[in-house]
Amino acid sequence: MESIKTQNRLKTTLSVLLMVFLAILVMVPFYFMIVSSFKDVSVIFANGINVNIDFSKMNFDNYKSLWTNQNGIYWSWYKNSLVITVVETVLVLVFTSMVGYGLAQYDFKGRKFIFALVLVMMMVPPSILLLPLYKLVTQLGLMDSYAGVILPYVVPASSIFFFRQFCMGLSREFAESARIDGCGEFRIFWQIYVPLMKPAFGAMTILTTMNAWNDFLWPLVVMKSTENFVIPAGLMSAMTPYGNNYKLLFAGSVMSIVPILIVFVLNQKQFIEGLTVGGVKG
Amino acid sequence: MQKPNSEVSGVTNHEDADSRPKVRRIKWDRIAPYLFVSPFIISFLVFSLYPFISAVIMSFQQVNGFSDVKWIGLANYQQLFKDGDFYAALWNVVRYGFWTILILIPLPMLLAYIMNQKGIPFKGFFRSVYFVPVLTSSVIAGLIFKYAFSGEKSGVFNELLHVFGAGPLDWLNGSHTAMFALVVIAVWRWLGVNMIYFLSGLQGISPELYESASMDGANSFQKFWYVTIPMLKPITIYVLTISIMAGFSLFNESYVYWGAQSPNNVGTTLVTLIYKAAFSQGNFGYSCTLGVALFVIVVVVNAVQTKAMGLFKDEA
């Protein structure tokens, strides 16, 4: 008995050690990001990121430059990222929850075909349509606008799939009794099923926010004026040897993680539970 | 596995619902499903199908501006088959897929297994810590790693090598080290996500299975090998699929490291090529050809994989 207990304790200790070790590895880049944000950026370009810390040389200059550099262009990027993320997330949630609900809760002609399309769309990397989409957005006159960035991606297949999987687990009885009471189809959706789908909304909020906030290639292509950039594209654009925006890089990176971290912390329980509900159905 | 915490009781499963007599009283509820799925239909037609058709058309054209096009038959495709960059990119994607799968399936699985044991403290904390990297944009992660992989002696990775008496390496310019630099970001960002997938899979395994295994005298390793791994198959397949797809869509990290052009194609990916053809070279037709080729490759890979593993067997 005693030996099993020791053995268990040993196992637990080893496990915890491994977990701590991995946790440290995972956190190391953040450590460097934060330390670098207080360093003189030219030193980083010359020497690379490294472990040397000289507190006497560290300062808040980089953070100040977020406000001073090009009249605080960083905050324009920030605003753009925020607007795009919020609008895109809300639209994605509304549209894909509708579609997912429709696919799960009704039997109708073409249902299987549409679901198959959703599956195919999940597989195809969106970048293959980079140029034709660019052409389309140009023709629609949406270049350099929020709408051009957002519209092509407001009904993502993966999110439909998620909501559909979730709704498959909800009973159709509520709808049927509501219908008998004379309730309209959209009211059934809004008033009965949307509240039932709350956990799914929680998970999708984080996932969509994360994707929208970190999206790079498409906004890079659509936005022309520097002040219309989103944060990742803006920070990339700061990396030019012919400008003087380097200071934005690391301080800007640190600041850019803040909102997404807040969303995560607020929704994390729902998220981590919800993440697997739709995605991985055995 | 799905337990929506509904305030109303009675979460029946779908099969029951299906067998129920269908209530169809007014025409409205025949139209309703189509209205519900209409956002997808519209978005699909406008933002997927139409651009796809226009990509296929442009892939047979030489495009000097959207209003100035010339039909050139299969010339773009002939160029594709001769294009050394295309094969280099394909090879990079294959290597990337190989390494990410080799690492990002066993490691998170093991981690999930450990975290799922009884008596492990601060589970929630660790879970969140492992998850934070994926919240970071790959561009920003790329920036940090780019300077950590500095070829100078003073870069983090070279300092690390120095401790072991090796290096310094010119990380981002060598074929293997460049691939390493790409894979490191992937592992760092996705470890936590994959772990959570496996964790949820583990929680779905009935404890009875382990109990009966114990009664048969299985040790921990045997239990892991004969019970856990087979039970995690569906999730493994899912993780495998998203890992393969991630390789095909790889762009951001490569673009941050090298821009649209890496020396000797050490970091070129299929999407970098699509981007470069269209945006650096203004070769619209060829960019679309690459896009169509990528589409075909992805469809084939998926078909093979689905066939081999029976993914989504019960769906659609």
Next chain:
Amino acid sequence: MNQFGKKLGLAALAAVTMLSLGACGNNSSSASGKSANGENKMTMWTFVDAQGDFWKDAAKSWNKTHKQKIDLKVNVLPFDQMNQKLTVAMQSGSGAPDLADVELGQAATQLKADKPPYYPLNSALKPYDGKLVKSRLDNFSKNGNVYGLDYHVGTTVTYYNTDIMKQAGVDPTSIKTWDDYVKAGKEVKAKTGKWMNEVEYSAYFQFDSMTAQQHADYVTKSGKADLANPASVRALTELQNWVYKDKIARPAVGGSLDNDQFFAEMNKGNVASVTMPSWYMERMADNMPKLKGKVAIEPTPVFKEGDYRSAGGGGTGTMVTNQAKNQKLAAQFVVWGKASKDQAYKIWEKLGFDPVRYDIWSSKRMKADNKYTEYFGKDIFDTFVKLEPDVHSVTKTAKVSPALQDYLLKNTMPSTLLHDKMTPKAALEKADSSLN
């Protein structure tokens, strides 16, 4: 229970409103060509902050002396991104600015169509006939039309860190040939442990200038790639030897001599010399403060007697796109902005470039105090004037040029200079055979 649904509905409504507002807000700015007070709105894209500032200032000066006022908005983007955005905007026929700075290496891509989508500057250039260095106009010409006006001549010189040279006991003025240079490099390496130079592999300024120095070109008259010509082979061999045989140089940090990592390297005093065009003065003055007063500018060493002691390197033409709202005005503004006397002076004073307007080079104003004379001394243009007849360039705007440059960067330079995988001759021959 329906609270959540309501909230979501409201949020959706708000989202759609924001979206439409955002879209309108962005569109209205580009819809009309004139601002409220009748100024002509123009946008310009460039990839250098200083060049952006130069044009903002130019617009101010223009408005003081001209009737048709200009309201200029400058968008500074990184080099790659700017070219990528410009390429795709020009080809797709919308979304391009009125004016754009196009670097010489990109000019061939921009001008590749039979009728380039840019507005010819010919008539605007008329008043300045004979005052501009013609070869710099030819760079941006196609079928007799001039589509871009360069900032500078790009006189290539060799910049020496005098501290290091002194320490090594070598007088930079005594270095006349590349053989001398290698010998000096070995001295430097032995006595100071510093590199004599670093060799670019993701740029080709040095390779180009060494080819042009030998009166050679790597594009034939008929437009074929001829990279394996003896002069280019010799140039590339020289560069490879520096790294792998003589060991006086290493592959450049960051791949080129024109990037932040190398600037830092040079600023730290780790490199004794670079051979770069005149515009490198601006990079040094802005990015290498520690070298102030410690840089000697000398003619570029030659391979043999009779070679040119300089070359024209790089270049950036300001071009007027065919999407400009008032193309004629834009063309006049561009030409005035660079070729008028006062503006040409400013190109030197503000940007540190040797202006294309050649007749002012020997004037007194070029010796007046500015941050460049403070940094390099007052007689910079005495050297430049002497070298002007030696300024020749390799062809950059042939049909094959974009593919050729791409191939050089992608394959030839990395496999000969970054790695010692191929002999220059084999690498250049391979390039030719895959390009022709």
